[in-house]
Amino acid sequence: MQLLDGTACSQEIRQEIAKEVESLKASGKRVPHLAAVLVGDDGASQNYVAMKIRDCEEIGFNSTTIRMEADISEDALLNKVDELNRNPDIDGFIVQLPLPAHIDENKVTLAIDPAKDVDGFSPVNVGNMCLGLPTFISATPNGIMELFRRYRIDTTGKHCVVLGRSNIVGTPMSILMSRNTNPGNATVTIAHSRTQNLKELCASADILIVAIGKTEFVTADMVKEGAIVIDVGQTRVPDSSRKSGFRNVGDVDFENVKDKCSYITFVTGGVGPMTRASLLQNTLKAYQRR
Numbered sequence: 001m002q003l004l005d006g007t008a009c010s011q012e013i014r015q016e017i018a019k020e021v022e023s024l025k026a027s028g029k030r031v032p033h034l035a036a037v038l039v040g041d042d043g044a045s046q047n048y049v050a051m052k053i054r055d056c057e058e059i060g061f062n063s064t065t066i067r068m069e070a071d072i073s074e075d076a077l078l079n080k081v082d083e084l085n086r087n088p089d090i091d092g093f094i095v096q097l098p099l100p101a102h103i104d105e106n107k108v109t110l111a112i113d114p115a116k117d118v119d120g121f122s123p124v125n126v127g128n129m130c131l132g133l134p135t136f137i138s139a140t141p142n143g144i145m146e147l148f149r150r151y152r153i154d155t156t157g158k159h160c161v162v163l164g165r166s167n168i169v170g171t172p173m174s175i176l177m178s179r180n181t182n183p184g185n186a187t188v189t190i191a192h193s194r195t196q197n198l199k200e201l202c203a204s205a206d207i208l209i210v211a212i213g214k215t216e217f218v219t220a221d222m223v224k225e226g227a228i229v230i231d232v233g234q235t236r237v238p239d240s241s242r243k244s245g246f247r248n249v250g251d252v253d254f255e256n257v258k259d260k261c262s263y264i265t266f267v268t269g270g271v272g273p274m275t276r277a278s279l280l281q282n283t284l285k286a287y288q289r290r
Ligand code: GUN
Pocket: 094, 095, 096, 097, 098, 119, 139, 140, 168
């Protein structure tokens, strides 16, 4: 079993981007600028945004966090999005999800200028991804593809089961893995809560990508000997032994699954850091396109 080390890979990517930023600075150019909009006070979202901003600082990007109260109106948020779309100092921005229930996430996503949509959530960017055109690929699927790339894992002809069909992870992941690209060229099955014979299906996967948000859902009997297992899950569970009072648990029962795998990711040093690195790559791309 080999661990797919997202922490090390993401460090490599950050160093590559930091070098680019250094050369921009050396030639007197401005540096990329990412803005993050955080609505409300959800602990996990606050944490994610803080980490994204810290990454920016580490590699020399400019960054701005825009905090808005949980009871802000949809219109006020849409006005903020419009302001960011028009702000020439901002190369790209994200609106951290989930949003409070009274705000229509789709409306907000649709309002973001696709040229600044470094999350890759807008229909224009999703459509471009489907067609294999230049785009911003959403951060988690892009980070997973980058792991395959950097570990030189051949996914061609493999049976890839994607567990979960979210707009952010499962759906784009299934498209990327099925495209005529390397990595890609896999035969993909997308599975979800209504899938029948889920255990058997998962156990037939050469590559199992799990993004369903149910802690330790994938057990050893659901994994084929020699499979590649990618765990996207990251659920906070209370843990009084930790200073933070919680720990993050994945969707895969890592301890019992790991020895069956050829490669596996670990929560939180696998997909999470790669997601954050992808956001930096997309922000650099948004800057370069301008
Ligand atoms: N919530 C969970 N993952 C993400 C992400 O990648 N981007 C945004 N904007 N919100 C998220």
